[in-house]
Amino acid sequence: MVVSVIVALYPAALARLIFTGKTQEALVLERFMGTLNPSGMASMLPYVFIIPPVGAAISLAAVAIGIALLGIVPLSSVGWALQSLNFNYPFWVFAHNLMEAMGVMAIGTVYWLVPRYTVMERGETGVRTLFSEKLGLLAIVFYSTAAIMAFPHHLFTMPTSQPQGLSYTGQIASWLTGFGAAFSVFNVLATSYAFGLRLTPASLAAMLGFGVYVADGFLAMQLGTIGWAYRLHGTYAATAHLMTILLAVTLIWIGALYHSFQLLFGRPENRKLAYIHIVATAVAALGLLYTMAAMGGLGIPRRAYPLPTTDHTTVAVLTLFASILASGQIAFLLQLTRPKTTKT
Ligand SMILES: [Cu+2]
Numbered sequence: 001m002v003v004s005v006i007v008a009l010y011p012a013a014l015a016r017l018i019f020t021g022k023t024q025e026a027l028v029l030e031r032f033m034g035t036l037n038p039s040g041m042a043s044m045l046p047y048v049f050i051i052p053p054v055g056a057a058i059s060l061a062a063v064a065i066g067i068a069l070l071g072i073v074p075l076s077s078v079g080w081a082l083q084s085l086n087f088n089y090p091f092w093v094f095a096h097n098l099m100e101a102m103g104v105m106a107i108g109t110v111y112w113l114v115p116r117y118t119v120m121e122r123g124e125t126g127v128r129t130l131f132s133e134k135l136g137l138l139a140i141v142f143y144s145t146a147a148i149m150a151f152p153h154h155l156f157t158m159p160t161s162q163p164q165g166l167s168y169t170g171q172i173a174s175w176l177t178g179f180g181a182a183f184s185v186f187n188v189l190a191t192s193y194a195f196g197l198r199l200t201p202a203s204l205a206a207m208l209g210f211g212v213y214v215a216d217g218f219l220a221m222q223l224g225t226i227g228w229a230y231r232l233h234g235t236y237a238a239t240a241h242l243m244t245i246l247l248a249v250t251l252i253w254i255g256a257l258y259h260s261f262q263l264l265f266g267r268p269e270n271r272k273l274a275y276i277h278i279v280a281t282a283v284a285a286l287g288l289l290y291t292m293a294a295m296g297g298l299g300i301p302r303r304a305y306p307l308p309t310t311d312h313t314t315v316a317v318l319t320l321f322a323s324i325l326a327s328g329q330i331a332f333l334l335q336l337t338r339p340k341t342t343k344t
Pocket of ligand 1: 150153
């Protein structure tokens, strides 16, 4: 499914946009492409400017391994690329920042959605913006800049090879991303409070997704602290963090999807199904986050099968929240497969 999206569906959608003239999507994108404000395209900038340089080293290693796998050079000649130091640093500076770029895009999506659902505009201008566009831009730049050097937090527990200075840099940079997130929390709440936020599936998904993102941020700060990382690394706390950040970002993009539902599917969404989808996803995300975080605190290792706990309550609670998550996605599938003529 993933491969078909990457190699077929996405290029096809882009080709349609480029070659078949003014589709509805193209008209919407045009209003948007040239904008560099935080509620426009500014959150895409980190991806454009940070990912290519931080991804260069691991790309080089990948090319070397690819050439060896094709038999053009002997496999033994690329062993250097897989030595732990040579692999870990190029990999994590890339992988960590890729996740951060995704996070920044998600925050940009919240910045984009929230002003579109406020009751009032700023002054009598008729333009709906964030409470502070400048603070929004600062948050994007601050957050992505701090994030660049946060990657050594993945390698705190390599005590024999990670220089201490790099560990402290990773810890301080991780905490600084928390400040970047705090600017966004203030801005999004101030926008909702000062201009009034309307309840719609899009605005609810954006706010709940952002809420889950911030809740997960507190766990991320613990994992990004050297002392805590020794206790929590390799436990369910890390699983909780990874799973929650992905669910938070997904929920925010679900908001973008409901915002564009009419455009994408030619009919408005069924609100009841949409609310079930969003609330179930958010409740399950928080439930799984705190259950898995508690499991991590108890030292239960991740990536182990069968589940390395025999505590029936833990298993029952995990199963309960997993079922809530699944029922939310079933509501979404019903939404997508609903016949076109159904009343909404
Ligand atoms: Cu990281």
